[in-house]
Amino acid sequence: MKEFDETAAAAARDRQDQLTKPPGSLGRLEELAVFMAGWQGRERPVIARAQALVFAGNHGVTAQGVNPFPVEVTAQMVANFRNGGAAINQLCRLAGAELQVIALDLDRPTGDFTRGMAMEVDELVAAIQTGKNAVDPQADVILLGEMGIGNSTVAAALAAATFGGSAADWVGPGTGADDAVLARKIAAVEAGLKRHKGAATAASILGSYGGREQAAICGAVIRARELGIPVILDGFICSAAAGVLLVNDENALDHCLIGHESAEPGHRRLIAVMRKQPVVTLDMRLGEGSGAAVALMILRAALECHNGMATFAEAGIG
């Protein structure tokens, strides 16, 4: 497992202070450059290869009427990703990320977590492994996203199981739940929390609530950490998935940025308990990795300045 390289980070900080600008004037762009330097272990970090992984899965909890859109939309959107027609396709092209879409057993939804386990152990292990295997060891940064109708309910359950609080603290409109759907989402999460209240490890929480795409996200986060590759998480659903890993290790997400603060109301609370600061806030609430792809553009801006600017000495200024 590679850890943050303090020496490289210190060299990057030192460089930032010598660049032709008032110290600190590039704000968070400076912090992002130092973050990348530490995780890549070099004073001048690069993004030659950005890999965007979008995992897709289906969810048994949709039987509870928690989703405004029908479950068929998951597979239809996967086809749309493959045809280049989704938001994530446009954003990845613009941001310079290679998009890979990985559908996990869409014809076999997870179990309804209000009635039993979402995944048996073997299914959970397989989904985590799929996520691990998807990571390209040559990537300089990994973007993570998801697609799975009903998974904002799963995300709320994961967040409540991981960080505590009530179902209502974490449930939000997702793709546009009206009051009736919202009430069913809260009831489903409450029922799940009651049924699975003994779940106390990352594996048991993931197995209890699912889904496969959330488990794959965890696998990719773990593998990226082993390889020392920084990660950009997407919005509420992606953050809730990765957040489960904090149950086992409070430093498990140190190599991860949260790309954006989603408009899904639970995300602000989640970001706070995860002790993170989102890269951008644009009131997006899409998923797919779209917020991570926008954040990649900001990360590229940070590195462009960090690597390309002249120092005061080089420019003969001051």
Ligand SMILES: Cc1cc2ncn([C@H]3O[C@H](COP(=O)(O)O)[C@@H](O)[C@H]3O)c2cc1C
């Ligand atoms: C056309 C369409 C494209 C999407 N892309 C991402 N999501 C997002 O919405 C879903 C979660 O919301 P809920 O829990 O309300 O179903 C996830 O698939 C998420 O990625 C989409 C949803 C739809 C309908």
Ligand SMILES: O=C(O)c1cccnc1
């Ligand atoms: O923030 C997200 O991840 C999100 C919010 C609403 C719908 N889908 C995803």
